[in-house]
Amino acid sequence: MYWLKKKQPEVIKKIKYVLYLPQYLIYIFRGIPLSEYISMGCYKGLWNYQEKDYHEWGYKEELHKILSPIVSTETSLNMNNGKHIKTGVGIHDSSSALFFQNKIQ
Numbered sequence: 001m002y003w004l005k006k007k008q009p010e011v012i013k014k015i016k017y018v019l020y021l022p023q024y025l026i027y028i029f030r031g032i033p034l035s036e037y038i039s040m041g042c043y044k045g046l047w048n049y050q051e052k053d054y055h056e057w058g059y060k061e062e063l064h065k066i067l068s069p070i071v072s073t074e075t076s077l078n079m080n081n082g083k084h085i086k087t088g089v090g091i092h093d094s095s096s097a098l099f100f101q102n103k104i105q
Contacts, residue, residue, distance in 0.1 A: 001063050017068045020044075022090030029087050030079050033068035036089045040070065 005012045017033040027033050040054070041047035046063065048055045054064050071089055079085045 002061060015066050018066050019068055026087050026090040030077055034071050034089050035068045036073045037070055038073055
């Protein structure tokens with residue numbers, strides 16, 4: 001996002017939400033853009049775990065304006081499009097293994 005903002009600012013102005021692959025796939029099903037902090041922190045470096053908020057640099061660069069709202073990793077939503085489907089948030093792949101391992105133990 002930062003590279004795009006600096007190199008192609010006209011493109012980033014057209015973006016409504018930035019969704020990473022897991023969140024995008026869930027967005028296709030439910031139509032609600034959501035993210036969770038693990039995805040923002042892993043690889044992207046956008047999450048400040050101590051402050052439980054986006055890093056200051058994300059605000060300074062105004063990247064927070066195009067990031068979808070953050071919800072708990074445990075959030076699930078029920079969809080009703082003729083069938084009841086329960087969807088999660090689309091949590092980060094490697095972190096999901098740790099999350100579910102801790103739930104089982």
